[in-house]
Amino acid sequence: MKNLKFLVLIVWCCLFMVVTQSCKKYEEGPAISLRSKKARVVNVWKAEKATEDGRDVTNDYKNITWEFKDDGKFIITVKDASFSLSLNGTWEFNSDKTKIITIMDGEKTESEILRLKEKSLWVKQKETHGSTVHTIELHLIPA
Secondary structure: OHHHHHHHHHHHHHHHHHHHOOOOOOOOOOOOOOOOHHHOOOOEEEEEEEOOOOEEHHHHHEEEEEEOOOOOOEEEEEOOOOOEEEEEEEEEEOOOOOOOEEOOOOEEEEEEEEEOOOOEEEEEEEEEEEEEEEEEEEEEOOO
């Protein structure tokens, strides 16, 4: 009887590990979280690290914050010693919650979620400048 209980416990643990690994949506994200994806996104974020095509461009983002609100509103704020500018828009997830879609002045941007934790949001997006496409990766932390 004792061996049977032990065997059931081992099978249960293995099953739990398989299920939680298969539920993991983001390559760098947690296997399981008690907070919803929306609750983890809703925050004011700042760049801890930023790269463009693999080059470190963190300094270009040091005065920017991204605010995702619970009601679907989105605000980007740029603050410098001499000015402050806020841009408003909306945000939502795509259907399988692997991307964040922001819409500002009719322009839609899709950012692939790489990591989504309570204190860490990593996203990757493509930006087009003329005929050149750049890959931007942002590692955000709470502001």
